[in-house]
Amino acid sequence: MAAADLINLSALIDDAKCFALVRQHRWPEGVRCPACGDGGVVRDGFDDTQPQRQRYRCKACAGRFDDLTGTVLAGHHQPLRTWVLCLYFMGLNLSNRQIAAELGLGASDVQAMTEQLRRGLVSKAPEVTLAGEVEVDEVYVVAGHKGQPAAVAKGGVSGAAAGWRARRAAARWRRTGRPSSA
């Protein structure tokens, strides 16, 4: 019988301490706003689904963030304690396969987690970067006209095209740092 069958380690881990660990790693000298870097930050309640995940509001830029905002730990479906345990197992030199078995996860999930954790527990989530020239064909997607064929025929397509142009200009801005009139 595997140890995992006897002891569910994850269930024994204290969520509050996991979030405290992240805070300590991330902000050893006090919470700072990830957007503007200011230290004038006030607590602003807790996450709706994760009661130990502290939310904050920045007094300088009015930005809102929480313990995990901007880190690789944000927006993942694995609870924080799973990440912390994964890090612990990595420290014990367990293979991805062994960690997957211990945590009851798929090997590919664990592979992705260990790759991210090697950059650090609270390392920045990688931004999507496009290299070189990126071309996107102009494609118009017109949703079905659900009982309003006249409206679609009249303005739907040009409206969609205008939306597309705005999105394309925004994408170009993100890519090049320049707004575009195209």
Ligand SMILES: [Zn+2]
């Ligand atoms: Zn700020």
